[in-house]
Amino acid sequence: MTTTMAMLDTDLSPTQLDKQVLARCIDTCFECAQACTTCADADLGEKMVADLVKCARLNLDCADVCGTTARVLSRQTGYDRDLTRSVVQACAQACQVSGDECARHAQMHEHCRVCEEVCRRCQQRCEEVLAAIV
Amino acid sequence: MTTTMAMLDTDLSPTQLDKQVLARCIDTCFECAQACTTCADADLGEKMVADLVKCARLNLDCADVCGTTARVLSRQTGYDRDLTRSVVQACAQACQVSGDECARHAQMHEHCRVCEEVCRRCQQRCEEVLAAIV
Amino acid sequence: MTTTMAMLDTDLSPTQLDKQVLARCIDTCFECAQACTTCADADLGEKMVADLVKCARLNLDCADVCGTTARVLSRQTGYDRDLTRSVVQACAQACQVSGDECARHAQMHEHCRVCEEVCRRCQQRCEEVLAAIV
Amino acid sequence: MTTTMAMLDTDLSPTQLDKQVLARCIDTCFECAQACTTCADADLGEKMVADLVKCARLNLDCADVCGTTARVLSRQTGYDRDLTRSVVQACAQACQVSGDECARHAQMHEHCRVCEEVCRRCQQRCEEVLAAIV
Numbered sequence: 001m002t003t004t005m006a007m008l009d010t011d012l013s014p015t016q017l018d019k020q021v022l023a024r025c026i027d028t029c030f031e032c033a034q035a036c037t038t039c040a041d042a043d044l045g046e047k048m049v050a051d052l053v054k055c056a057r058l059n060l061d062c063a064d065v066c067g068t069t070a071r072v073l074s075r076q077t078g079y080d081r082d083l084t085r086s087v088v089q090a091c092a093q094a095c096q097v098s099g100d101e102c103a104r105h106a107q108m109h110e111h112c113r114v115c116e117e118v119c120r121r122c123q124q125r126c127e128e129v130l131a132a133i134v
Numbered sequence: 135m136t137t138t139m140a141m142l143d144t145d146l147s148p149t150q151l152d153k154q155v156l157a158r159c160i161d162t163c164f165e166c167a168q169a170c171t172t173c174a175d176a177d178l179g180e181k182m183v184a185d186l187v188k189c190a191r192l193n194l195d196c197a198d199v200c201g202t203t204a205r206v207l208s209r210q211t212g213y214d215r216d217l218t219r220s221v222v223q224a225c226a227q228a229c230q231v232s233g234d235e236c237a238r239h240a241q242m243h244e245h246c247r248v249c250e251e252v253c254r255r256c257q258q259r260c261e262e263v264l265a266a267i268v
Numbered sequence: 269m270t271t272t273m274a275m276l277d278t279d280l281s282p283t284q285l286d287k288q289v290l291a292r293c294i295d296t297c298f299e300c301a302q303a304c305t306t307c308a309d310a311d312l313g314e315k316m317v318a319d320l321v322k323c324a325r326l327n328l329d330c331a332d333v334c335g336t337t338a339r340v341l342s343r344q345t346g347y348d349r350d351l352t353r354s355v356v357q358a359c360a361q362a363c364q365v366s367g368d369e370c371a372r373h374a375q376m377h378e379h380c381r382v383c384e385e386v387c388r389r390c391q392q393r394c395e396e397v398l399a400a401i402v
Numbered sequence: 403m404t405t406t407m408a409m410l411d412t413d414l415s416p417t418q419l420d421k422q423v424l425a426r427c428i429d430t431c432f433e434c435a436q437a438c439t440t441c442a443d444a445d446l447g448e449k450m451v452a453d454l455v456k457c458a459r460l461n462l463d464c465a466d467v468c469g470t471t472a473r474v475l476s477r478q479t480g481y482d483r484d485l486t487r488s489v490v491q492a493c494a495q496a497c498q499v500s501g502d503e504c505a506r507h508a509q510m511h512e513h514c515r516v517c518e519e520v521c522r523r524c525q526q527r528c529e530e531v532l533a534a535i536v
Binding site for chain 2: 053054060061068071072075077080082083087097
């Protein structure tokens, strides 16, 4: 069991969302925040940095949105459905545009290839949470 | 002229959004992140903290979302319309639920009264940005 | 191999720090940011929330500092030794005070028990990074 | 009176630090987080982006550290002196290295010139807080 799942289990506030689905999404959001932060940094270190400017920018946005989403989902007390949905939708969108841009450079740059994979996985985890919100 | 407006003016990337509207929203997002962080903290310091638990939680979410929104809007290079719209919509939503909850305690607690005002203003600034996105 | 290690390996900027040590610290910082965010939330959900106010506050600080530290360590381009040291020292300090406070409630509250463990581990990972900075 | 000062005044937790000094530092930390975020973005938009890679990286770090510092200082409940000192020291350090790097490009790039000024001011505000911690 991951620490996230252990922590969610100790939080005794009533939850509207399945904790397994939540924990997977939280963990992947942090993983994606990490990958996007390093991908933006690796973009800066490339000789062809000018080609990677849009990639770096979208990675930075995605890192910020993923970090915030992980934190919002880590709170179960005082759950608000509409707020959760809006935040997770923004995260799915951020992962999609960041993943799409990384995909354009994936053959040339390994950091974009790995980062694209993480963005796709994170988008999927967000969609699982959205499907669970009723 | 605020520093934010000065900074946006020095960023020569082509912008799709009016810089005055952007700068006002960015400044108010940071102001709201501050107010919500202190309101959540003040909630913890109240004797009746148990009545303010939902308020503290929504304030914490709102602070996170406002901080991320301010950062996304501070980047003009590689602008993505759909991502910007999703993030600002989530921020307007966060400000609304946080403001609504603070409103319920505004007569009793001065920190909730001031924080509600800032949340309302921030929601409006977000809606101005959303109206400017075409 | 974790995603973090994979991402650090793809970043070709010259590094002054061992990537294994960095990756472990980054992953634990995100884990600690998660644990502290949920522990603060669980504090709010307890009947005896008034006893847990200091715990919630220090958890919130620790979550913020850990998140920032993970991001700073995820960037290898343009490495600055003194900045890295200051940030990681602040993180070790945040983990220590947050862990110490959780320890006082660990017998009573499972979320504090798990969170304390994560804080201790994160403090140790930070000290490993500090030892590697020369 | 700024909103920050108003909010700090409503937080009735006993404070060890002068609220005027705190409020000034908090506001300048958010201002610096904004300036550094836009300066890093403007760096990406420059033709000579390769010359500005270290600047962008240090700006990104400084934005993260300033954002976290503003939040830690916005909390008065459960104040911890050593944690506050460590965090504000890291922030002063981040502002110094970010400001120094911007200074090297200030004649060429207006965004670096403005950002340097904000970094210097934020470093000074941090030092005022450090002087007030006893």
